[in-house]
Amino acid sequence: MSDIQSYDVVVVGGGPSGSTVGGLLAKAGHRVLILERERFPRYHIGESLVTGMTPLLTELGLVEELDRRFQHKTGISLRWGSDPQPWRSDFSSASSVYSHAWHVTRSEFDELMLNNARSLGATVVEEAHVSEVTGAGTGTVTGLVYTHGGKKHQVTSRYVVDASGQARTVSRKTTSTQWQEDLRNVAVWGYFDTYTPIEHDQDILVEAVDGGGWFWGIPLSKDKLSLGFVLPAERLAQAVQQGRSQREVFLEGLAASNIAKTMVDPGDTPQEMNTARDWSHLSDTFYGPGWVAVGDSAAFIDPLFSSGIWLGTSGAWLAARALDSALADPAGEQHALQRFDAVYRQLFRDVLLYVRFFMDPSRLREEYMERAREITQMYTESSRVGFVSLISGIGAVADLVDFDPMGMDGLRDIMTERAQQAQARSADTAAAV
Ligand SMILES: Cc1cc2nc3c(=O)[nH]c(=O)nc-3n(C[C@H](O)[C@H](O)[C@H](O)COP(=O)(O)OP(=O)(O)OC[C@H]3O[C@@H](n4cnc5c(N)ncnc54)[C@H](O)[C@@H]3O)c2cc1C
Known part of the structure; x- marks a missing residue:
């Protein structure tokens, strides 16, 4: 072991989820290390994006660059359901602002995202293979060990973020997943x-x-x-x-x-x-003592609606705000991470529920549309809008943009939790008397 480094947050994996969470935390002023096994640009599957990502890409300052480099994606053309006629849904029918996404060559897109994390202040080491997660066996993750340039390096950190994709480098040691x-x-x-x-x-x-x-x-x-x-x-x-x-x-x-x-x-x-x-799989929890998981390492849903990168980077966006809050105020850590898990899990659940429904190709088109409207709970007569909102991620934009790990919503949860604890304590006291 050549040295011991210390960071606020160390991120395993420099894919879209890792570069998002790492870049945003560095931008917020934290000391962040991103460790990536490969040298970028590297090949990856997952080439079609959805419009629900645009608010985050705007926050990252990447929209113009994507417009310049990649093919626009206007919607989805389908041949699906009991009616053999092809049909389509246009992104602009759910939002006139977010009316196109992109089809991307992943090697180029991922390199752009990782370089952006660097320019936001994260330290990025490529060809760095994480081989050990320190403390995983004792219940509290305290850092990790990686190999780079033929040498082993040790890092300690307040948080380790697992963004290692299907490798699930940390989460396979710290939680179970439901296949x-x-x-x-x-x-x-x-x-x-x-x-x-x-x-x-x-x-x-x-x-x-x-x-x-x-x-x-x-x-x-x-x-x-x-x-x-x-x-x-x-x-x-x-x-x-x-x-x-x-x-x-x-x-x-x-x-x-x-x-x-x-x-x-x-x-x-x-x-x-x-x-x-x-x-497809869904981890039992997306966080634990000293660690958080985002992207495919947290959960993966069939790519039927091209939702993978949107889900991964949305989780990374939520995690960045929860960890920023927890680093600033350790007393609020549990609450912030619980909120992150709850909001993130809901995104996965909605997509999973719908993919499962949609996988039966014998239904009527109207049934697919109506089910989407029910899941998004859109206050609209138009099931068409519900469908596009769900499959583009637009329906969840407000939840993502407004996410505040310690906001009013959070306070309400804390109050309920405290009231329940107080009730349990007084019941215990009564039983003891
Ligand atoms: C067949 C198929 C089609 C898909 N199509 C789409 C699509 O059209 N649109 C879409 O949005 N999504 C699609 N997806 C899903 C998409 O590919 C993923 O959801 C997305 O890549 C997840 O990003 P991530 O950052 O979480 O993980 P990844 O992009 O996999 O990044 C993880 C990174 O971690 C690194 N890593 C792993 N282990 C270690 C380690 N021990 N040490 C250091 N680094 C490590 C890896 O090298 C990798 O670069 C598809 C998936 C599949 C399987």
Whole structure:
């Protein structure tokens, strides 16, 4: 061990969630270290954003840069439900202000976010692999050990933030997660240099396939389409066992599609396809003594509505404010982190509930819309608005922007908690007398 460093917060992982929480805490004046295993730019899947992210991207000062670099995304074009007619939803129908998101090349987007965290004051070390979480076994996380440049380094910190994505470097040691068996999927995808755009050429295509599974089509640029097939993990495993390649399974799915197959020439399908596990899960808690989890390390929901980065960075935004408050006033720590967990968990629950409902492709379009309106509790007659609000994240913007870990809402909770404690104490006293 070469040295011992000390920080207020150390973040494991420099993906979108880690760079958000790290950058915002550094901006608030805290000493922050972000440790990232890879050297950026590095490849990552998850290329389509939603408009619910724009308030945060505005806070981070990145909107103009995204507009300059990436393809605009105007909405979602679907072929889904009992009616075989394609349909679409436009982001602008939920908000005239946040009317477009972006389709991004992740290597570029993530590097932009990480460099932004640096410029906000965070210390970033790439090619730094976190191998030990100090104190995880005793119940209170106090820091970690990482390897960089062939040497081991030790860091102590008030908080460790787990933003390590599916690796769950800290949270796998400090909490359990609930794997959602009905959403145990896998994705097979590739990139096409030539393709025929769909009618609304800046939309993401989401298409249910006869026989099961669904396709995404993400127009990254005029000459790059990301095309992916999501199917139950068991089905792919069986096919591979029977000697079929992942490419063949992708092509079978493509042949069964109606729209995706009109976009590309199957002969252009790359020989080597990418695959990733796509298994939804939700951690029992997003925080504990000395640690907090955000992004995929906290929970992951099927990418049907491209919600992953929005959920991850929203949690990071909430966590930054909760940790800022806890660092300033340790007495309020429990309360701030409880509030963070409650608001963040609600976002995941809403999306999970809806993805599960939507995964049944035999319903009427009106049913999908109405269910979305119920979940978002929109005070509107328009289930169409409810649908776009939910799948774009716009419906949750007020909760995110207004989040105050110790605000009036928080005070109400504290008062209730204290009243309950006082009641319990007087009941104990009465019993003792
Ligand atoms: C098939 C598929 C399609 C998807 N499509 C979309 C989409 O269209 N839109 C969308 O928004 N989301 C999508 N997602 C989800 C999205 O990819 C994730 O939600 C998002 O990347 C989460 O960001 P994160 O910062 O939490 O984690 P990540 O982006 O995974 O970042 C975690 C970082 O931690 C680093 N790390 C891990 N372990 C260590 C360690 N021990 N030490 C140091 N560093 C470490 C990793 O190198 C990585 O850079 C998709 C996911 C899948 C599987």
